[in-house]
Amino acid sequence: MTDTNDGPEYDVDFREHPEQYEVGRGEEGVFKVEPYKGELLPLWGYADRETADEGGEAIYRQFREYREAGDFPGMDMARKYLQMGYTRAMRYARYPGGRKYQNGEERDPVHWADHDKREAALVYEVWWERVEADDAYRAAKEAHRER
Structure with missing residues (x-):
């Protein structure tokens, strides 16, 4: 029996096949x-503000x-890593140890459980918003969706 969790999810090089x-x-x-x-994962980190500054x-x-x-999939994946920097860091900032659930129940958030992670989240938020507001990104996203 083959483990379906080994290797990449897609057997596609999305740079060669952006239409997919x-x-x-x-x-x-x-x-x-x-x-x-x-290309992007090694750049990404959210331990603290300095790490987020460098990663962002x-x-x-x-x-x-x-x-x-003109690589829209790359542009969008970069946007996703910036967004993930924000969401992951904010989760750790609001929930001790980043654990949103305890014994199957959602915990009440703590403001701020980890100040370093909150700072990291705010850094990533700036970079993420810059990409979302980029006219070339917006146009490429619209064109890609129309295909």
Whole structure:
């Protein structure tokens, strides 16, 4: 019996086949869509403000390279990593240890359980909003959806 969790989710190089890329919701695909996962994941981190500054800047720099190359899947994946930096850091900022559920029940959030993670989240939020407001990204997203 083969373990279906081994290897990439998709047997597709989305740079070679951008027409097969689906935008999806939120952060879908961040750990599955190659070659972008391999390029962006090593840049991403949210331990504290400094880590988020470095990660956000590096991912945004990669976003600009994708934009210049007309690589919409890359642009969107960079956006997803920035969004995930915000959401993951904020989860740890609001829930001790990042655990939203305890004994199957949703815990009440704590403001702020981890101030370093909150700072990291706020850094990523700025980079994420910059990408979302980018005219070239918006146009490419619309064109990709129309295909």
